[in-house]
Amino acid sequence: MSDTQQPGSGTHGDSHADHDHGAEGPGYETPQAAIEESEPEKTAYVMGLYTGTDVDAPDFVAVVDIDPDSGDYGEVVDRVEMPNRGDELHHFGWNACSSSCHVGGLERRHLLVPGQRSSRIHVIDTAERRRPELAEVIEPDEVFDHDLSAPHTVHCIPDGEILISMLGDADGDLPGGFLSVNDEFEVQGRWDPPGEIEMNYDFWYQPRQNVMISSEWAAPKTYYPGFDLEDVEAGNYGQRLQVWDWEDGTVEQTLDLGEEGQLPLEVRFLHSPVSTHGYVGAALSSNVFHFAEDGGRYRAEKAIDVEAREHDDWDMPMPGLVTDLLVSMDDRYLFFSNWLHGDVRMYDVSDPANPRFVDRVWAGGHFGPRHPTGEDDRAVVGGPQMLQLSLDGERLYWTTSLFSSWDEQFYPEEGDRGSVMLKADVDPRHGQMELDEEFLVDFGGMPHGPARAHEIRWPDGDCTSDVWQ
Amino acid sequence: MNEDDAGDAEQPAGATRATLEWADGRTLSVEPQPDEPVLDAAERADAGLPYGCRHGACGTCTARLLDGDPESLDHRRPPRALKPRHLDAGYVLLCVAEARSDCRLRVGSDVLAETRPAPWRDAGDG
Numbered sequence: 253m254s255d256t257q258q259p260g261s262g263t264h265g266d267s268h269a270d271h272d273h274g275a276e277g278p279g280y281e282t283p284q285a286a287i288e289e290s291e292p293e294k295t296a297y298v299m300g301l302y303t304g305t306d307v308d309a310p311d312f313v314a315v316v317d318i319d320p321d322s323g324d325y326g327e328v329v330d331r332v333e334m335p336n337r338g339d340e341l342h343h344f345g346w347n348a349c350s351s352s353c354h355v356g357g358l359e360r361r362h363l364l365v366p367g368q369r370s371s372r373i374h375v376i377d378t379a380e381r382r383r384p385e386l387a388e389v390i391e392p393d394e395v396f397d398h399d400l401s402a403p404h405t406v407h408c409i410p411d412g413e414i415l416i417s418m419l420g421d422a423d424g425d426l427p428g429g430f431l432s433v434n435d436e437f438e439v440q441g442r443w444d445p446p447g448e449i450e451m452n453y454d455f456w457y458q459p460r461q462n463v464m465i466s467s468e469w470a471a472p473k474t475y476y477p478g479f480d481l482e483d484v485e486a487g488n489y490g491q492r493l494q495v496w497d498w499e500d501g502t503v504e505q506t507l508d509l510g511e512e513g514q515l516p517l518e519v520r521f522l523h524s525p526v527s528t529h530g531y532v533g534a535a536l537s538s539n540v541f542h543f544a545e546d547g548g549r550y551r552a553e554k555a556i557d558v559e560a561r562e563h564d565d566w567d568m569p570m571p572g573l574v575t576d577l578l579v580s581m582d583d584r585y586l587f588f589s590n591w592l593h594g595d596v597r598m599y600d601v602s603d604p605a606n607p608r609f610v611d612r613v614w615a616g617g618h619f620g621p622r623h624p625t626g627e628d629d630r631a632v633v634g635g636p637q638m639l640q641l642s643l644d645g646e647r648l649y650w651t652t653s654l655f656s657s658w659d660e661q662f663y664p665e666e667g668d669r670g671s672v673m674l675k676a677d678v679d680p681r682h683g684q685m686e687l688d689e690e691f692l693v694d695f696g697g698m699p700h701g702p703a704r705a706h707e708i709r710w711p712d713g714d715c716t717s718d719v720w721q
Numbered sequence: 722m723n724e725d726d727a728g729d730a731e732q733p734a735g736a737t738r739a740t741l742e743w744a745d746g747r748t749l750s751v752e753p754q755p756d757e758p759v760l761d762a763a764e765r766a767d768a769g770l771p772y773g774c775r776h777g778a779c780g781t782c783t784a785r786l787l788d789g790d791p792e793s794l795d796h797r798r799p800p801r802a803l804k805p806r807h808l809d810a811g812y813v814l815l816c817v818a819e820a821r822s823d824c825r826l827r828v829g830s831d832v833l834a835e836t837r838p839a840p841w842r843d844a845g846d847g
């Protein structure tokens with residue numbers, strides 16, 4: 253495998269350059285076009301990290317070969333090391349996606365890679381997609397200057413601007429907000445009026461509906477050090493969704509999900525730009541909420557309830573902990589992970605308010621097999637966590653780390669042995685999925701020592717970042 | 722131990738000694754200058770201590786005072802990652818802790834984990 257199999261600029265799939273929508277920008281004209289025109293993913297970018305361990309090395313962006321025809325299939329073939337230790341790389345995003353499909357000259361080329369703990373924001377140039385390079389660094393002080401910290405979700409927004417959810421103020425306390433960065437990777441300032449929200453976490457926008465929805469974790473000083481029951485009792489974790497006027501950047505509605513909606517994390521709208529439907533996973537309550545517009549107002553209701561399970565080592569039933577979810581590009585399936593239990597589930601969402609369970613895979617976790625890919629393979633010492641799906645909906649991948657300090661509590665072996673990246677083959681036609689026992693990327697064998705692995709992205713767009721105008 | 726406590730402002734000339742001790746028995750002495758966080762002195766000595774935010778919010782640099790006067794360390798910024806129960810038990814944040822007198826500190830990534838035990842577990846709840 254080499255870069256020569258990629259187009260010269262390395263920034264689009266061959267197909268994009270050929271497709272005929274009369275646009276020069278990045279991405280695909282519609283979600284269906286993404287399915288038709290994309291090639292099977294050959295390269296994955298995966299967050300790799302040492303923060304919170306005794307390994308004296310910086311975090312890194314791993315380049316993983318996922319081309320089944322390559323001799324390096326399933327290997328980390330390159331690592332872009334950050335210039336400092338202690339970032340806690342977590343989520344990341346592109347400078348441009350399909351939302352800028354009609355903006356000539358823009359390319360999906362630079363990854364914005366925030367340090368969750370450091371508040372440092374890195375820009376990585378993927379012009380050579382197997383040899384990406386660090387291009388720019390936004391230092392923490394430039395972020396603190398706007399009384400913001402703890403960068404999380406990166407979404408490009410139309411016209412080349414980039415928006416980042418920020419979970420805290422300059423002290424790691426509340427309120428959080430949003431940081432806006434321009435196409436030259438200069439901090440523009442705060443996007444939202446100060447004080448518009450308290451807690452923040454993930455967000456997704458649906459521009460044709462002029463709406464953005466954001467979720468809530470907690471103040472950085474609360475979640476950074478680890479999970480604490482005292483904070484549940486004190487109401488220090490979030491349970492609300494904010495519904496924004498996308499153009500004005502103001503909150504129009506606050507949806508309190510209540511006791512059953514504690515820790516609403518990842519927010520996913522359906523990909524169709526005409527849809528107002530979407531989902532959020534309430535991690536702690538282990539419920540998936542469906543939201544949609546109804547008579548000009550958004551409403552959210554519990555759509556999937558993961559039953560807590562008795563476990564010998566626990567003195568109360570163990571929640572599944574729904575930590576990530578995503579919607580397939582064709583908007584037919586919802587996938588989510590139960591990080592503590594150890595299963596990844598697949599639901600038919602052709603009727604979005606009424607998801608129908610169709611299949612699941614068990615791998616690691618507290619109830620799944622410890623050696624899911626075979627007894628001779630290494631043990632999986634975490635549960636399924638960050639998900640990523642191929643654009644054609646046929647391959648689902650995931651990693652096993654949640655957050656360094658929370659891993660230490662729920663999966664104390666993960667820091668010592670490192671994460672894995674696993675894969676299931678999905679049959680969308682028949683609503684089935686099956687673990688690929690031939691695929692395991694081992695982050696336990698990195699040069700500086702075992703590393704955790706977190707979010708996954710493909711060079712040509714994916715199911716958790718592309719948005720359509 | 723807080724940033725407003727400027728009582729012992731007059732330091733003896735030169736540095737204090739902070740002895741770092743890891744769970745595996747390794748030790749290292751570092752000499753923080755007045756007004757220098759212990760973490761910075763440890764970095765000068767290539768101690769490889771864990772850290773994250775460097776402003777007292779994240780707890781990644783948590784250490785525990787083993788002996789020495791509780792007043793031997795002052796936090797230059799509020800130690801937001803520690804709760805009262807942690808401060809009472811002698812936990813400190815090295816990224817914002819300045820040494821006022823000699824002290825011994827338990828360091829390493831396992832110290833933060835001690836402050837946030839696994840919730841709900843039958844065993845080891847503490």
Ligand code: FES
Nearest residue numbers: 773774775780816
């Ligand atoms: S490094 Fe975050 S509290 Fe010290």
